[in-house]
Amino acid sequence: MSATDEVLFHTHPMSRGRIVRWMLEEAGCRYRTELMAFEDLKSPSYLAINPLGKVPAITHHGVVVTETAAICAYLADAFPAAGLAPALADPLRGSYLRLLFLAAGPLEAAITDRALGVEVTPEQSAFVGYGSQERLMAVIGQTLVAASPWLLGERFSAADVYLGSQILFGLKFKTIAPQPTFQAYLQRLMARPAWQRATAADDALLPG
Structure with missing residues (x-):
């Protein structure tokens, strides 16, 4: 180099x-x-x-x-x-981009709103990118269960870096509810030498 x-x-x-x-x-x-x-x-x-x-x-x-x-x-x-990152022609590229920007957009917004004490009513949920935080976190949890150990299965990616950082922040500051799937994912992330x-x-x- x-x-x-x-x-x-x-x-x-x-x-x-x-x-x-x-x-x-x-x-x-x-x-x-x-x-x-x-x-x-x-x-x-x-x-x-x-x-x-x-x-x-x-x-x-x-x-x-x-x-x-x-x-x-x-x-x-x-x-x-x-x-x-999967290459452009890799079938995983779409999932990678979706998860990376899901973390950067809806997930980060949901965690930040909760940290600031912003509570979105059901009537307001259509106007925010994440809709319901509970539904968003359920979808992320389901993704981790289906794809374990990483978001793309056996392949670690930049999406794990960003989404994992958001979950770590959310759990640390109690702006997302803990669940075993998140805790196990964070333990795997925190074991990485990088x-x-x-x-x-x-x-x-x-x-x-």
Whole structure:
């Protein structure tokens, strides 16, 4: 791997950058961390990278990518040797994309709403992407049971990184109800060396 393959990674350890660091470790690519203070995210230099003033962001071969799910999808395709995304012609590609963006859209929105105390009434459910959180979590649980050990069966993918991170967050902060299927899935995820390396690296950067 040449120096030109290096990924520049802008992050903060208390952000969704934790998901991207895990993805970088799974991809096995060379990367350099640019640790950002929250007050620096609105600086002109960083706003040129992400006008929303949010982390994470990456730069690779001069290409800037923001938004966590987009970064995960990019890295999976940019480093195919890691096997983190089915190829375009692979029959699993559709399921992979659906699950990755289900996690980034409806699942993350449902967990965030619950964390903020937002309760969606049955009358409002048609207007939110996840509809009913209970139904959404049931579908995800059924998917894990049917496809175990990973979302695509025997094949671990970027969808596991993103969806697993959301379930981990939801269980940690009690915004999703625990169930044995989720607990077993998280134990498998947390046993992965890449997750352990990424978590240790980010934990070491937390403010004392």
